[in-house]
Amino acid sequence: MTPAVPTPAQAVRALAARLARAGVPSPDHDARALVLHALGLTTAGLLTRITPLNAEEAATLEALAARREARVPLQHLLGSVEWGDVALRVTPAALVPRPETEVLLHLALSALRGVPEPCVLDVGTGTGALAVAVAHARPDAHVTATDVSDDALALARENATRNGTRVAFLHADLLHGAPTGLHLVVSNPPYLPDADRENADPEVQHDPPLALYGGADGLDLARQLAAQAPAHLRPGGTLALELDPRNVHHLAAELRNAGWSARVHDDLTGRARFITATR
Numbered sequence: 001m002t003p004a005v006p007t008p009a010q011a012v013r014a015l016a017a018r019l020a021r022a023g024v025p026s027p028d029h030d031a032r033a034l035v036l037h038a039l040g041l042t043t044a045g046l047l048t049r050i051t052p053l054n055a056e057e058a059a060t061l062e063a064l065a066a067r068r069e070a071r072v073p074l075q076h077l078l079g080s081v082e083w084g085d086v087a088l089r090v091t092p093a094a095l096v097p098r099p100e101t102e103v104l105l106h107l108a109l110s111a112l113r114g115v116p117e118p119c120v121l122d123v124g125t126g127t128g129a130l131a132v133a134v135a136h137a138r139p140d141a142h143v144t145a146t147d148v149s150d151d152a153l154a155l156a157r158e159n160a161t162r163n164g165t166r167v168a169f170l171h172a173d174l175l176h177g178a179p180t181g182l183h184l185v186v187s188n189p190p191y192l193p194d195a196d197r198e199n200a201d202p203e204v205q206h207d208p209p210l211a212l213y214g215g216a217d218g219l220d221l222a223r224q225l226a227a228q229a230p231a232h233l234r235p236g237g238t239l240a241l242e243l244d245p246r247n248v249h250h251l252a253a254e255l256r257n258a259g260w261s262a263r264v265h266d267d268l269t270g271r272a273r274f275i276t277a278t279r
């Protein structure tokens with residue numbers, strides 16, 4: 001039985017069991033993260049502290065536990081996420097940056113290797129993840145980021161400042177009004193088929209719908225983006241996209257038919273998820 005006033009390690013075990021019962025996908029990881037956050041402990045502190053939680057700590061943890069049990073995303077509860085080499089504030093204003101998108105970041109940075117002072121556009125920047133991480137890795141780059149959500153743009157601006165990066169933000173529908181002469185257009189556009197709304201995981205329902213759904217087959221925005229990109233890219237410039245594994249090969253074929261040279265790349269679980277294309 002869990003003691004009435006647990007130590008931090010006991011609190012992790014009890015919370016993990018509670019989150020597992022609620023169907024939370026990674027109960028051990030999340031319980032540990034929430035206890036560290038509620039108590040302001042490091043991992044080492046968690047191992048060495050044997051004094052029980054005081055009343056204030058217990059109340060803070062209980063509030064977080066109840067929200068995670070109700071499937072509020074862990075990142076919303078922690079308020080921030082380490083992503084690439086940057087730390088991003090996360091709120092319901094923008095999609096929680098996903099680990100798989102770090103592969104898109106690496107593809108983007110690879111495309112810029114050897115290009116001095118590259119001009120880069122991140123379309124649909126959300127928290128600013130891609131734009132801020134590119135600007136952080138390449139301080140010589142001229143990075144612009146767009147979104148149609150004012151709330152997302154405000155958050156992205158804050159994240160650029162927090163990480164000491166230089167990014168220009170633009171309220172724009174895809175590439176309308178965006179710079180020309182770009183070396184790279186990178187985007188993780190809304191790409192889920194509309195029908196996925198029905199079965200979205202509880203956590204995903206906390207992301208803005210505007211960030212998720214891309215029409216009947218999910219490709220509406222990616223297709224428009226690819227149609228607009230040539231006018232903004234310099235010759236030999238790269239379009240780098242994240243897409244749903246279910247339709248990435250489909251768009252790659254469409255791009256090749258439209259004269260692009262397109263490569264498909266896997267995510268870390270071996271599923272095709274990214275396209276880099278030049279023309």
Ligand SMILES: C[S@@+](CC[C@H](N)C(=O)[O-])C[C@H]1O[C@@H](n2cnc3c(N)ncnc32)[C@H](O)[C@@H]1O
Nearest residue numbers: 097124125126147148149173174188189190211
């Ligand atoms: C999947 S989220 C990606 C956010 C961020 N780039 C990331 O990878 O975490 C897609 C973003 O595109 C934005 N968006 C949706 N429609 C757009 C449009 N027509 N033009 C520009 N941005 C758009 C959404 O507001 C959202 O922030």
